[in-house]
Amino acid sequence: xxTAAPVLTLQQxxxxxxxxxxxxxVDLTVLQGEALFIIGPSGGGKSTLLRCINFLExxxxxxxTFLNQKLCQHYRSHFEIAPEKQLRQARARMPMVFxxxxxxxxxxxxxxxxxxxxxxxxxxxxxxxxxxxxxxxRVQMLQKQNNYPHQLSGGQKQRVAIARALAMEPPVILxxxxxxxxxxxxxxxxxxxIRDLSxxxxxxxxxxxxxxxxxxxxxxxxxxxxxxxxESGPPEQIYNTxxxxxxxxxxxxxxxxxx
Amino acid sequence: MSVFWSEVHEYLPFLLSGAEVTLQLSFIxxxxxxxxxxxxxxxxxxxxxxxxxxxxxxxxxxRDTPLIVQLLLIYFSLPELGIIxxxxxxxxxxxxxxxxxxxxxxxxxxxxxxxxxxxxAAISLGMSPLQIYRRLIIPQAFVASLPTQGGYFIALxxxxxxxxxxxxxxxxxxxxxxxxxTFDSMNTYLMVALIYFIMSFTSxxxxxxxxxxxxxxxxxxxxxxxVMPEAVxxxxx
Numbered sequence: 001x002x003t004a005a006p007v008l009t010l011q012q013x014x015x016x017x018x019x020x021x022x023x024x025x026v027d028l029t030v031l032q033g034e035a036l037f038i039i040g041p042s043g044g045g046k047s048t049l050l051r052c053i054n055f056l057e058x059x060x061x062x063x064x065t066f067l068n069q070k071l072c073q074h075y076r077s078h079f080e081i082a083p084e085k086q087l088r089q090a091r092a093r094m095p096m097v098f099x100x101x102x103x104x105x106x107x108x109x110x111x112x113x114x115x116x117x118x119x120x121x122x123x124x125x126x127x128x129x130x131x132x133x134x135x136x137x138r139v140q141m142l143q144k145q146n147n148y149p150h151q152l153s154g155g156q157k158q159r160v161a162i163a164r165a166l167a168m169e170p171p172v173i174l175x176x177x178x179x180x181x182x183x184x185x186x187x188x189x190x191x192x193x194i195r196d197l198s199x200x201x202x203x204x205x206x207x208x209x210x211x212x213x214x215x216x217x218x219x220x221x222x223x224x225x226x227x228x229x230x231e232s233g234p235p236e237q238i239y240n241t242x243x244x245x246x247x248x249x250x251x252x253x254x255x256x257x258x259x
Numbered sequence: 260m261s262v263f264w265s266e267v268h269e270y271l272p273f274l275l276s277g278a279e280v281t282l283q284l285s286f287i288x289x290x291x292x293x294x295x296x297x298x299x300x301x302x303x304x305x306x307x308x309x310x311x312x313x314x315x316x317x318x319x320x321x322r323d324t325p326l327i328v329q330l331l332l333i334y335f336s337l338p339e340l341g342i343i344x345x346x347x348x349x350x351x352x353x354x355x356x357x358x359x360x361x362x363x364x365x366x367x368x369x370x371x372x373x374x375x376x377x378x379x380a381a382i383s384l385g386m387s388p389l390q391i392y393r394r395l396i397i398p399q400a401f402v403a404s405l406p407t408q409g410g411y412f413i414a415l416x417x418x419x420x421x422x423x424x425x426x427x428x429x430x431x432x433x434x435x436x437x438x439x440x441t442f443d444s445m446n447t448y449l450m451v452a453l454i455y456f457i458m459s460f461t462s463x464x465x466x467x468x469x470x471x472x473x474x475x476x477x478x479x480x481x482x483x484x485x486v487m488p489e490a491v492x493x494x495x496x
Contacts, residue, residue, distance in 0.1 A: 054383050056379055056382060056383060088385045088386070088387060089385065090385075091382065091383055091384065091385040092384060092385030093385075095383055095384050095385075096379075096380070096383040098376060098379065098380060098383075100376050101376075102374070102376040102377050102379060102380035103377075103380070104377055104380070104381075104395060105374070105377065105399065106395075106398050106399050106402065115381075115384070115386075115394065116381075116384035116385060116386060119386055119387075119390045119394060120384060120385040120386055120390075161380075164380075164384070165384075168384065168385075174383075
């Protein structure tokens with residue numbers, strides 16, 4: 001087996017809100033082509049972790065390396081975050097898909113997908129249209145290109161949001177509970193699209209509560225609780241032969257809930 | 260039959276020429292008020308304390324003094340400082356400054372009401388704050404505030420009657436002249452009221468139409484009523 005290059009590396013990332021420490025030293029490595037899933041109890045800061053990776057929230061200590069660039073690090077005992085311009089370039093290469101979709105409500109589906117191609121990638125309009133249509137086609141939403149978000153179902157909105165991220169041709173996409181806000185019958189459609197993208201080689205970092213989704217899609221699972229990664233490994237290990245008591249309890253409780 | 264109706268072919272065009280001045284004043288003041296109001300709102304939301312504080316004072320001063328006093332000051336008292344404006348432009352300036360204070364609060368509320376999730380999405384795609392402001396926040400805030408802006412336009416149209424006090428030859432002042440010739444205040448004022456009604460009603464319909472055109476989804480019923488300035492008082496900090 002060839003060793004894939006790391007796309008994203010976190011070392012001892014720390015973040016607190018006031019006196020409440022949310023991230024207490026998170027270490028994480030995402031390899032090229034990997035589908036990495038973060039699971040764990042609710043309210044523990046999994047979403048905060050994702051939002052610190054693209055600096056929607058500012059981490060307070062630790063280092064984040066993305067495609068061999070330091071986005072934040074300790075330098076001579078100072079904690080430094082890269083300049084805003086560099087952060088923006090990095091964000092464009094790791095777009096995020098949100099639980100609440102967050103489509104631009106004043107724009108059509110096609111305009112939503114084109115927006116960052118025009119403003120961030122500064123593509124010519126004709127070229128942006130071609131790339132946006134291609135991305136919409138990959139998530140089977142081309143037929144809705146002229147619809148507005150309010151005319152779409154939750155599942156369709158999320159597929160457009162995925163297309164909006166895909167169109168940037170990013171090395172990695174961050175998914176923050178992508179199916180948590182969907183009606184049950186729409187969940188599997190969105191999940192199978194994400195699974196297909198992974199099969200096509202896209203690197204993804206996903207936070208989710210859907211254990212079946214994790215087991216069907218993940219290459220690697222990180223169990224996150226109490227501010228750090230407790231255990232990580234292939235899904236078989238996490239779900240069948242966990243090495244820590246914390247994970248064993250969690251797996252037991254979630255499987256008890258499903259049966 | 261009253262003198263007004265027997266000479267209506269003479270007096271109606273005279274009143275309508277006054278209405279034309281009213282419309283000119285309204286459009287100029289609205290455009291000025293929108294631009295100045297937008298700049299004020301932007302400054303208050305983005306600037307340092309050094310920018311914010313004077314703007315807050317500006318908004319409060321214009322909102323907390325009567326429009327008629329503002330107009331009288333601009334027309335009769337500014338000349339003492341060497342600033343002499345023709346009546347029409349003194350009126351336009353007063354209305355613009357007054358309206359900008361109110362509109363800046365409308366815009367500020369609309370800008371702050373733009374969905375945080377959509378802002379996060381824009382940030383996470385790598386867009387810059389300026390791009391997000393220009394491409395996401397302004398378009399959404401403008402459309403969201405359209406009904407309120409429409410209400411202010413109608414209020415403005417009617418507030419224009421106040422500039423008759425500083426001798427601008429608009430609709431109400433022309434009416435006063437007609438009455439001094441005909442001594443028929445009843446018919447003249449009724450005609451004036453009808454002309455104001457037609458102008459306001461037409462404006463309201465136009466704003467509703469614009470609103471529907473810009474928001475393909477929401478079919479707002481009823482359109483803009485006479486939303487008076489007080490409607491947004493609640494958002495003052």
